[in-house]
Amino acid sequence: MQYKQIADAETHEGKALRLRGWIHRTRHSNKLGFIVLRDSSGIIQCVINSDHPKFREAVSLGIESAISLSGKVKKDERAPGGYELAVEEFETIHRAEVFPITKDQSDEFLLDIRHLTVRSQKVTNALKVRSTVFEAIHEYFRKLGYFEVQSPIITPTAGESGSDQFNVKYFDEEAYLAQTWQLYAEAVVLALEKIYCIAPSFRAEKSRTTRHLTEYWHAEVETAWQDLEGLIALAEGLIVHIIKTVIRERKRELEFFEINVKKLQEIKAPFKRITYDEALMILKKRGVETAWGKDLRTLEEREILDEFGNKPVFVTHFPKQIKAFYMPRDPEKPETARCFDLLAPGVGEIIGASERDLDIDEMKKSLTAAGEKVETYDWYFDTRRYGSVPHAGFGLGVERVVQWLTGLEHIRDTIAFPRTLNRFRP
Ligand code: 4AD
Ligand code: MG
Numbered sequence: 001m002q003y004k005q006i007a008d009a010e011t012h013e014g015k016a017l018r019l020r021g022w023i024h025r026t027r028h029s030n031k032l033g034f035i036v037l038r039d040s041s042g043i044i045q046c047v048i049n050s051d052h053p054k055f056r057e058a059v060s061l062g063i064e065s066a067i068s069l070s071g072k073v074k075k076d077e078r079a080p081g082g083y084e085l086a087v088e089e090f091e092t093i094h095r096a097e098v099f100p101i102t103k104d105q106s107d108e109f110l111l112d113i114r115h116l117t118v119r120s121q122k123v124t125n126a127l128k129v130r131s132t133v134f135e136a137i138h139e140y141f142r143k144l145g146y147f148e149v150q151s152p153i154i155t156p157t158a159g160e161s162g163s164d165q166f167n168v169k170y171f172d173e174e175a176y177l178a179q180t181w182q183l184y185a186e187a188v189v190l191a192l193e194k195i196y197c198i199a200p201s202f203r204a205e206k207s208r209t210t211r212h213l214t215e216y217w218h219a220e221v222e223t224a225w226q227d228l229e230g231l232i233a234l235a236e237g238l239i240v241h242i243i244k245t246v247i248r249e250r251k252r253e254l255e256f257f258e259i260n261v262k263k264l265q266e267i268k269a270p271f272k273r274i275t276y277d278e279a280l281m282i283l284k285k286r287g288v289e290t291a292w293g294k295d296l297r298t299l300e301e302r303e304i305l306d307e308f309g310n311k312p313v314f315v316t317h318f319p320k321q322i323k324a325f326y327m328p329r330d331p332e333k334p335e336t337a338r339c340f341d342l343l344a345p346g347v348g349e350i351i352g353a354s355e356r357d358l359d360i361d362e363m364k365k366s367l368t369a370a371g372e373k374v375e376t377y378d379w380y381f382d383t384r385r386y387g388s389v390p391h392a393g394f395g396l397g398v399e400r401v402v403q404w405l406t407g408l409e410h411i412r413d414t415i416a417f418p419r420t421l422n423r424f425r426p
Helices: 006-011 055-060 107-112 121-143 182-192 228-249 251-256 261-265 276-285 298-307 360-369 374-384 398-406
Strands: 016-028 032-039 042-049 066-075 083-094 167-170 173-177 194-202 215-224 272-275 313-316 333-337 339-344 348-355 391-397
Touching: 006 016, 006 032, 006 042, 006 083, 016 042, 016 083, 032 055, 032 066, 042 055, 055 083, 121 194, 121 215, 121 228, 121 251, 121 398, 182 194, 182 215, 182 374, 182 391, 215 228, 215 398, 228 251, 228 261, 228 313, 228 339, 228 348, 228 391, 228 398, 251 261, 251 398, 272 276, 276 298, 276 313, 298 313, 298 339, 298 348, 339 398, 348 398, 360 374, 391 398
Parallel strands: 042 083, 272 313
Antiparallel strands: 016 032, 016 066, 032 042, 066 083, 167 173, 194 215, 215 391, 313 339, 339 348, 348 391
């Protein structure tokens, strides 16, 4: 008999099924052994009778031992997973040592043994949602005719801000880990016009929050001939496509995380749009006074999301002074930049976006004000010297999207091996 997956139990009621996997939980009486088996597709309760020749062997195995078995499937509402298998054949593949994960262990301990914690239902289900989010992003951009283009991870300049860069020794010189793909994308976009990428970005941010990683996966896009309106439509389309795909392909996982799928289905373009100035007015009304020129923190983002029924909200036209050197001023309101952040419930900013400044002198001024070495950007200014055209782009934090869609409390559980302020092991 061929091996099947636990999820196949659904279509094998009353029939025999052959499975292999790991022991998730186990208990027994004198008469019966109950083994909850886990594979990548789910869990199923397997019952072995005490008169089975392998009964002693089976009930003596500890958690995470690897086994293979076969038997008849029956529906059982009370069983975890909804099905039960009556064991006929049974084979031990590997008798595990005493598994170190038991109930009620500290988060820190679980992170120390993350290489084992990844087998938990929480992490497994989050990784499945994550995989589908990656799939949806690729699918969306490919369908729109975008080319996938990679950029270097070792870079000579800051892409975003000098203060949160990771320095690396590049032989005798100082280099940095990429914070963004963007500057290189702005060079290649003048060749391929529509490009995107999903790659790791690195931020040495000293923020100990539930939504910051020091190494995260960044989906970025750059489009020639595009303005802010076009960019907003592109972002809305992407979010709607991700949600649609996750709802279609990750039903079980959304159920596991107790996600209100109906609420997700209600998310349709166009999303609510407000300017930064309007955001400040809303905050004032809600008793959270924020001075003009201050960035929105998690607290303020939460208030704004709450004001609009906890659906995604675009905030456009942030003060130029708090935004990156490549964001252009809005001619109608020059103290603001032609940019937006997209906020999502539970996490806040999931996308940072802007049109790109085409004025070399303006950009040099901003870089100098930020204490950057202007000379190292000279190659980048060539993109404004030879056939410069309007273009725009955004970056989306993939883990933040997964965090939103799973409702996970901490971003670290959306990635297999999280890197945070105080942890880069194992
Ligand atoms: O807003 P950011 O810094 O924008 C950029 O890097 C632009 N160069 C993107 C572009 O236009 N091509 O970062 C973009 C997104 C944020 O909105 C957030 O979702 C995510 O990246 N992000 C992080 N995610 C996890 N941990 C961190 N420390 C993050 N920093 C940013
Ligand atoms: Mg940002």
